[in-house]
């Protein structure tokens with residue numbers, strides 16, 4: 001049986017880093033990935049590899065990375081058998097949560113309109129042209145592709161979800177040697193003090209961290225001096241100092257720890273040494289933005305809200321509202 005080339009995943013990341021400490025980082029990532037792919041492999045890896053292998057070869061692929069769907073096009077239309085292979089390979093990588101994508105006319109309507117989030121965040125970013133970017137908790141890599149579309153020189157996404165990795169690779173297969181990679185590790189598994197990136201994104205991750213302040217410090221350590229943090233997370237209404245910790249689940253999600261008010265979040269950023277933090281957007285998540293589709297057939301937001309009052313979660317907490325904050329490392 002073919003095995004997955006997990007070493008290939010982080011080589012690009014290492015290439016980005018300065019020589020000093022490369023060996024230490026290489027050892028650390030090797031340990032992490034060996035644990036994931038060899039010692040305790042996910043039972044679906046072989047199936048996902050087979051799905052990826054089913055995707056047809058297409059020459060002369062062009063990408064559009066500045067439209068709402070990350071779009072792949074070929075010079076000549078795919079024939080029927082190629083389209084069937086494509087559909088079957090992509091279906092083998094379901095559920096598709098973060099997108100949308102358009103593979104040669106096969107449109108993947110994902111659970112999330114990640115494009116809406118990008119539209120809310122991107123107007124406020126420092127110009128991404130030529131920047132080296134880390135996207136923590138990047139999911140399928142949808143936003144990584146949009147970052148490349150805005151001229152980034154290098155994008156590294158990290159996310160522990162292995163299905164996301166295979167979805168990412170299904171796009172990358174058609175784009176070849178582009179400066180975008182996804183490394184399937186958690187933030188806390190990355191070597192400390194990378195201090196390499198011009199912009200670090202953490203979108204939809206902070207509330208999953210038991211220690212949100214440590215997450216902010218880890219994010220700061222990934223940035224060079226003067227670098228920019230883009231933080232997007234669930235918030236609640238309330239005064240400075242207030243944050244909600246759900247008793248157990250929040251909107252049926254496990255692993256939700258702190259939902260601060262915006263003012264509390266600003267205080268956290270200040271105390272962890274960021275400067276010029278500003279809230280650039282606050283938006284309630286709607287059942288139009290996160291919903292079941294033909295490519296994600298499980299329950300979605302509508303099932304996680306109070307059926308009689310969509311302003312509350314099914315557990316009775318305030319419904320999901322997300323803030324985007326931009327801050328700088330001095």
Ligand SMILES: Nc1ncnc2c1ncn2[C@@H]1O[C@H](C[S@+](CC[C@H]([NH3+])C(=O)[O-])CC(=O)[O-])[C@@H](O)[C@H]1O
Pocket residue numbers: 098114117136137138139158159160161164185186187188202203204205208
């Ligand atoms: N410790 C961790 N380190 C790294 N990633 C993690 C960690 N814990 C969870 N994740 C990953 O963070 C992502 C959060 S989803 C946001 C996706 C995208 N950013 C978006 O803004 O659309 C939001 C959500 O679905 O709740 C998931 O892909 C996790 O695997």
